[in-house]
Amino acid sequence: MGLTPYPFQRRVATWLISGRNVILQAPTGAGKTLAAMLPFLDALEHDRDFPHKCLYAVPLRVLANQFGEEYTARVRRAGRDERIRVAIQTGERREDRDLTATLTFATIDQVLSSFLHMPYSQPKRQWNLNAAAVVSSYLVFDEFHLFDPDSTLPTTLEMLRMLKGVAPMLLMTATFSPEMLGELARLLDAVVVPEDDAAGEEMLQIPVQRDKRRFYHWRPEPLSADAVLREHGTRSIVVCNTVDRARALFEGLQRHPARGDTQLLLLHSHFLKADRQRIEAELLCRFGKDADPSGRWIIVATQAIEVGLDLSATHLHTELAPANAVLQRAGRCARYGGEGHVFVYDIESELPYTGMTDEFERTRSAFQERDGTQLTFADEQVVVAAVHGPRDRAVVEGLKASRSRHRAEMNVVLRGEADRAGGSRLIRDIVARDVIVHPNPDELLTNPWQVEAFSLYPGSLYGAAKVWVEREVELDLEWGVMWLREAATDESEGGRHVERWWERAWSSEDLRGAPLVVVNPALAGYDPQRGFLLHEPTGFVSPPVLRQKTEQYTRFYRLESYERHISLVWQALVQDTWPELAAAAARLEQRAGWQPGVLVRAAHLVALLHDVGKLNKALQRWYHNWQRAIGAPAPDAEAIAHTDYDELNPLHIEKERAMSSRRPPHAVEGAVAVAPLLVQALDPTHLPIIKAAFSAIARHHGPFSREFRAFELIPGATAEIARTLQLAPHLAVDVRGLRSRDTPDLTQIDRFWVDESNDNELLAYMLLARALRRADQLGTEWGAQAADG
Incomplete structure (x- = not known):
């Protein structure tokens, strides 16, 4: 390339x-x-x-x-x-x-x-x-x-x-x-x-490194518009630690009498996508490797620019931050060679770098000692070691001491025993919250994420919400701030509808853990040059998100027989979903000491046996009743895998609500029914793979399903399964071992669930679950498309 x-x-x-x-x-x-x-x-x-x-x-x-x-x-x-x-x-x-x-x-x-x-x-x-x-x-x-x-x-x-x-x-x-x-x-x-x-x-x-000369200058005063303009030539980059500081400095530069013909740009995380892309394109045009050198320009940005756009300026001004952040920002100074000057300014607040007072002190000392000095990459590494070495040593010791505890916390999430907030603490302690501005949020309940959101850190959100709630009372608004709630659904089958509603926020405390927050346009606004304005109404309403082509999901099903569906899933697995996983499966087999090819054998089994639970008498009865309810009855003798269903069809929505009984689940029931076949086909010596296969089948509609209901397979179930197994005669499965009926006894299947603390077993389950779920999705999509046309 x-x-x-x-x-x-x-x-x-x-x-x-x-x-x-x-x-x-x-x-x-x-x-x-x-x-x-x-x-x-x-x-x-x-x-x-x-x-x-x-x-x-x-x-x-x-x-x-x-x-x-x-x-x-x-x-x-x-x-x-x-x-x-x-x-x-x-x-x-x-x-x-x-x-x-x-x-x-x-x-x-x-x-x-x-x-x-x-x-x-x-x-x-x-x-x-x-x-x-x-x-x-x-x-x-x-x-x-x-x-x-x-x-x-x-x-x-x-x-x-x-x-x-x-x-x-x-x-x-x-x-x-x-x-x-x-x-x-x-x-x-x-x-x-x-x-x-x-x-x-x-x-x-x-x-690019040999020809670079970068000088560092310490300034004991806070970063200001005066200081920036005093050093400004034709290109300057200014980096602040918070959005509020960046916006205030930008506005100070706008008003400054010495600004002259210098053009200003502001970049932070609170812009709409289109505006951010416009600003980033302008930055690249003015500060990029092949930039137009005409004119005089200043960028004011937050730490989002530290490792982001490929930019360079002769002068870079930054608020004091931990040394590694300062040096990352400095990477935008004389980036393509030549001479550059980095000015580091003292601060009044360490936000957002809480708990790093020692690093701030050591960074301050390091740049005071090197005021006016040219630093090479090797010199910068000396600063990093001096400033961050003590904490890194503590982090290293902490990683060693807490590995087992941290893994245990990961296992809790992998078992589905933690909520989203609990899991997020393993990914990033501070999870940003999505905020939208809209006058009629009930219009969005079908898909609340259909409009563009701003991400605010919890501290910023709670501080803003406190003011919003007070202003709501002062302005006598019907509502000021609300947050999204969702009803729990039966995950065993995925559920076709999710019930959502907006909950009124009476204080900032109500927003803790909220997945989405909506603000009345009378309380907040937006400006294309300055971004999201927390307390400055402008009449702004969050715009719709332009949906990507790759985000299309099947929203309809067509009547499809069991045999037809299994054949399509098999085709999808063999042609599409297993090839992307095969090399990783082979490496896992080698690492675990398993027989080569055992994982592809397991993948074939889960594809062919994953929907045996749909042959349950109660579920087949429900399928046939549904087809009759919508006026499209199926042949009585046909084993159905999918019914006709369109989530946008008013008749289907009405009939679904009117059905006297809920659709029986099938995923765990199917895994229980075929467990003897898995043991037979995979050999008891491969217990981790048997458990992975069982769990992949049981959880092909919900990631943490565990419970099952009493079931009894239809009289022709064995024949249906035998016909589909002919797609893979090499498996040589004797279907007479099928468990055709059972009643719930969770203790009898405990030994079949994947053990998330066993690395090899867990990775095998991950591979089989993805292979099956993607093949199931593709096969279902192909079946619906073929029926339509």
């Missing part, structure tokens, strides 16, 4: 393709992203034994957006866009909710939540769909130093430890202390690049 790699980039690729995990520490602007992409693109081009799917995880969505757009353009220019699908998966841009793209740039929360069976991109009934996409991918973790040491970092490291030998992994950073690098390398059995001093010196001789 027109890429010319440096030696260190080639070495990263060589290590990864040889089977080693890698930690890359390189200066900002040195080309870490290209180093990460080389082995992956090479494997795709030459069909090498290396994952043909990459999950590239970043801590900030601006990075995911930038990389996604950059590599989409690269792939298109190279004429590979038919073979390589590039997607962005963040809370804002959900282009790859099922993680099926070839190359997905995602925020770290999307990756970790997917692995933990609570993906932020999916409804609860789909929570076990995405985990195996992580297991089967080449995993890249960029800007690793920004991961929260109490939540994101230990969860990521435990996940990577579980995946050693199955998923190749690359961790990248510019600012990690030697203590942290050493512990990560030991934990992940990884090679650190540069491997030695000579390799490190070689890295510093690449042109």
Whole structure:
């Protein structure tokens, strides 16, 4: 794709393709992203034994957006866009909710939540769909130093430890202390690049590093418009620690009499997508590598710019922050070579970096001592070690001491015993809340996320809500702030409808844990230049989200026989869903010491046996009653897998509500019925795989289903199953072992549930669950499309 790699980039690729995990520490602007992409693109081009799917995880969505757009353009220019699908998966841009793209740039929360069976991109009934996409991918973790040491970092490291030998992994950073690098390398059995001093010196001789001269200046006063304009030439970048500070400084610069003809841009996290993209495009045009040099420009931004856009300025002004953050920001100064000056200003508040007073003191001292000094990358690493070494040593010791406790907390989430907030604490301690502005929120209840939301950290939201509630009373509004509630549904079958309503917020405390908050337009507003205005009404209403093409879901079903459905699911598994998982399955078999090919055998079994529970007499009776109720009866002798159903058809909605009995569940019942067949076909010596297969069948409509009801299969069930098993005669299953009836006794199936504390067993379950659920979805979609036309 027109890429010319440096030696260190080639070495990263060589290590990864040889089977080693890698930690890359390189200066900002040195080309870490290209180093990460080389082995992956090479494997795709030459069909090498290396994952043909990459999950590239970043801590900030601006990075995911930038990389996604950059590599989409690269792939298109190279004429590979038919073979390589590039997607962005963040809370804002959900282009790859099922993680099926070839190359997905995602925020770290999307990756970790997917692995933990609570993906932020999916409804609860789909929570076990995405985990195996992580297991089967080449995993890249960029800007690793920004991961929260109490939540994101230990969860990521435990996940990577579980995946050693199955998923190749690359961790990248510019600012990690030697203590942290050493512990990560030991934990992940990884090679650190540069491997030695000579390799490190070689890295510093690449042109963009060799020609760079960056000077640091300490300023004991707070950052101000006066200070920025005093040093301003033609291009300046200003970085503040909070959105409020950035907006205040931007407004101060707007009003300043010495501003002259200098143009201003503000960038933070509280802009609508279209405005943020417009601003980012302008920034790249004025500050990018091939920027238009005319005019005089100043960017005012928050830390979102630290590791985001590929920008450069001769002057960079930053509020004091922990050293690694300051140095990341400094990476936007003289990024492409030449001379640059970084000005570091003292602060009055440490927000949002709570609990880091010692790091602030050490950073302050470090830059006071180096005032006016040119620092190389090696010099910057000395600062990082001095400032962050003590905490990193404590973090390393904490990781060692708390690994078993942290894994136990992960297991609670994997079992489905934690709520969303509990799981989120393993991903990031501070979970942003979505806020929208709308006058008639009841209009949105069918899909509340159909309008664009702003993400606010809890502290900011609660502070704003306190004022909103007070203003609601002052203005005598019918309502001021509400939050979304959802009724619990029967997850065993997924449920066709979710009941939602808005709950009035009487205080900021009411919003704790709220998934979505709506504010009356009389209380808040928006400006395209300044962003979301918490207490400045402008008549703004949150606009609709432009739905991505990849977010289409089957909303209708067509009458389909059991045999037809199973044949389509089998076809989908063999042609589509298992091939993406096969290489990871083979690596897992090798790591676990299992017989080669046993996992594909298990995948074939779960595809062919997953819906045996639908042959329950009570469920078949319900299906036939439904068809009669909508005026489209099916032949009495036909075993049905799907009925006609359209969620937008008023008749279907009316009849569903009028049905005298609920549709009986089938997933766990089916797993119980076929358990003897799984034991027979997989051999009792492969108990972990039997448990994984049983759990995949039992949970193919709900990730944590455990209970089952009494069932009795129809008289022709054995014949139906035997016919579908003819699709895979190599399985040689004797269907006479089928359990054709049972009554609930949960103790008898306890030994069949997957044990989430057993790494190999858990990964096998993840692979089988994804293979089955995606095949089931595809087969169902194909069946509905064929019936329609």
